[in-house]
Amino acid sequence: MxxxxxxxxxxxxxxxxxxxxxxxxxxxxxxxxxxxxxxxxxxxxxxxxNCIGRVEEIPNPGDYMAFQLCDEPLLATRGNDAQIRVMSNVCRHRGTLLASGSGNSQHIVCPYHHWSYELDGKLARAPRMEEHTDFDMSSCRLPEFKSEIWLGFIFVSLNPHAKPxxxxxxxxxxxxxxxxxxxxxxxxxxxxxxxxxxxxxxxxxxxxxxxxxxxxxxxxxxxxxxxxxxxxxxxxxxxxxxxxxxxxxxxxxxxxxxxxxxxxxxxxxxxxxxxxxxxxxxxxxxxxxxxxxxxxxxxxxxxxxxxxxxxxxxxxxxxxxxxxxxxxxxxxxxxxxxxxxxxxxxxxxxxxxxxxxxxxxxxxxxxxxxxxxxxx
The missing domain is CATH 3.90.380.10 (Naphthalene 1,2-dioxygenase Alpha Subunit; Chain A, domain 1)
Known part of the structure; x- marks a missing residue:
């Protein structure tokens, strides 16, 4: 030491x-x-x-905000089910950051090749990938991290074993x-x-x-x-x-x-x-x-x-x-x-x-x- x-x-x-x-x-x-x-x-x-902000920052379905925690790019979204989720902000294709800042959209679209994701992280569209023999869109989604809402504060943990x-x-x-x-x-x-x-x-x-x-x-x-x-x-x-x-x-x-x-x-x-x-x-x-x-x-x-x-x-x-x-x-x-x-x-x-x-x-x-x- x-x-x-x-x-x-x-x-x-x-x-x-x-x-x-x-x-x-x-x-x-x-x-x-x-x-x-x-x-x-x-x-x-x-x-x-770790607290990343408040629920009022993403009050409506489609609202999102990007942030970084310990060099891990993350994305908080408000889904059409009104649930807040915290997911990876890295495209499953070739690793481009999906979003920056905050905004509202029904899909999270990668700026590089336009792979797009639902607000719950599920892959919605991957252009011109039909000929790939070992690619299953239905099983491709953004990794989700543990999150909790406490008194209006949004908390996230990168540790999958973190206690509630x-x-x-x-x-x-x-x-x-x-x-x-x-x-x-x-x-x-x-x-x-x-x-x-x-x-x-x-x-x-x-x-x-x-x-x-x-x-x-x-x-x-x-x-x-x-x-x-x-x-x-x-x-x-x-x-x-x-x-x-x-x-x-x-x-x-x-x-x-x-x-x-x-x-x-x-x-x-x-x-x-x-x-x-x-x-x-x-x-x-x-x-x-x-x-x-x-x-x-x-x-x-x-x-x-x-x-x-x-x-x-x-x-x-x-x-x-x-x-x-x-x-x-x-x-x-x-x-x-x-x-x-x-x-x-x-x-x-x-x-x-x-x-x-x-x-x-x-x-x-x-x-x-x-x-x-x-x-x-």
């Missing part, structure tokens, strides 16, 4: 026994090692459940069930690429320690650091509560099921490796995370709004705040990426459970998932 992986293995093993009052950050190799990133892709992203996701999220549903994210609508979705390690992004989203210092002009007035409280993680999720400032007038309470303490709170949660979300009564945020390299991460960002009373002006205001906050995060994570490459970098002590406790939860999750392949 390389020196880099040994250092990471030892750090994750140490986190296994750390408490919230003794937790420490990770060594630089944890974020900068290409070898470790390859292991994360093959043993984490390729094996676990929804039963594993019952503890989290107990926290956010009254918010009814499945009834919210995505009024904004965008894609960005940030120059940072994917774990730096997740860590930043999942700790409230920085909310007041970094976001003094944006989030401090909404969710100040002092109102953050940690909650116990499960094997498949972790997070914290970001309380809303009592000085801030709320525009709407959200779903009628919400209790007063829920209205005054935003549940920050992560379903690792690839989803982080801030769940609130009026509107919520979500970000799907996919690493491209040790210092590049692709993000699908969205805002979900409850109810149909929202004006375009109020939606635009929420999106603008989201962009400003993200810009502040992006700038500091770029600086962190540069600092992590320094030979002088050293691990540091983490703040209390309410402020940086989710980072230790994240490290323990990664230890559980990766220690078998790291030999820890």
């Amino acid at each position: 390389s020196t880099s992986l040994s250092a990471i293995r030892n750090a994750l093993s140490a986190a296994r026994s750390q408490t919230y009052t003794s937790a420490r950050s990770m060594p630089r190799d944890f974020y900068t090692s290409n070898e470790f990133l390859d292991l994360e892709k093959s043993s984490l992203f390729a094996m676990e459940w 996701l929804t039963p594993q999220l019952q503890q989290l549903e107990g926290l956010i069930g009254n918010y009814h994210m499945e009834e919210m609508q995505a009024r904004f979705v965008g894609d960005e690429v940030w120059t940072t390690n994917w774990k730096c992004f997740v860590e930043n989203f999942m700790e409230g320690y920085h909310l007041s210092p970094l976001h003094k002009a944006t989030l401090h007035a909404v969710n100040p650091t002092r109102l953050c409280t940690h909650y116990p993680p499960s094997d498949v999720h972790f997070g914290y509560h970001a309380g809303f400032s009592p000085d801030l007038p709320r525009s709407t309470k959200g779903h009628p099921d919400l209790q007063d303490h829920e209205v005054d709170n935003c549940v920050m949660f992560s379903i690792p490796p690839g989803l982080v979300s801030g769940c609130a009564g009026d509107y919520s945020s979500f970000i799907c995370v996919q690493p491209e390299s040790v210092d590049r991460v692709r993000l699908k960002m969205g805002l979900l709004f409850y109810g149909d009373h929202w004006t375009q002006e109020t939606i635009d205001h929420a999106v603008e705040l989201f962009h400003r906050t993200n810009a502040e995060d992006r700038d500091v994570l770029v600086k962190m990426s540069k600092g992590l490459k320094s030979q002088s970098h050293q691990v540091g002590a983490l703040s209390s459970s309410n402020f940086e406790g989710p980072l230790l939860d994240f490290y323990k999750y990664l230890d559980r998932k990766l220690s078998p392949v790291l030999g820890a």
Whole structure:
């Protein structure tokens, strides 16, 4: 085993026994090692459940969206039976990518030789293949991957043996069930690429320690650091509560099921490796995370709004705040990426459970998932 992986293995093993009052950050190799990133892709992203977006992105029969997961080109479609399926985006003829972006079509047509597929992946047409003696159109179809819909989020796993996701999220549903994210609508979705390690992004989203210092002009007035409280993680999720400032007038309470303490709170949660979300009564945020390299991460960002009373002006205001906050995060994570490459970098002590406790939860999750392949 390389020196880099040994250092990471030892750090994750140490986190296994750390408490919230003794937790420490990770060594630089944890974020900068290409070898470790390859292991994360093959043993984490390729094996676990990954969020790829929302059902509202493909609401109608014939809707599709293309994406890539761990170098695997995939295609999510809404069939005429209203079912969402996730299939290979690679033509069964000679391997051309079938679709890009998103759109609506009753058939998925390969741009190369016009082989076409039904929305459920079955081959519908293969021009001029009648003379082939060993080709059966009826048995030719696009491979389908395991997928689940949870509270309006679309999840997919490349692992054919992945355990069903929804039963594993019952503890989290107990926290956010009254918010009814499945009834919210995505009024904004965008894609960005940030120059940072994917774990730096997740860590930043999942700790409230920085909310007041970094976001003094944006989030401090909404969710100040002092109102953050940690909650116990499960094997498949972790997070914290970001309380809303009592000085801030709320525009709407959200779903009628919400209790007063829920209205005054935003549940920050992560379903690792690839989803982080801030769940609130009026509107919520979500970000799907996919690493491209040790210092590049692709993000699908969205805002979900409850109810149909929202004006375009109020939606635009929420999106603008989201962009400003993200810009502040992006700038500091770029600086962190540069600092992590320094030979002088050293691990540091983490703040209390309410402020940086989710980072230790994240490290323990990664230890559980990766220690078998790291030999820890």
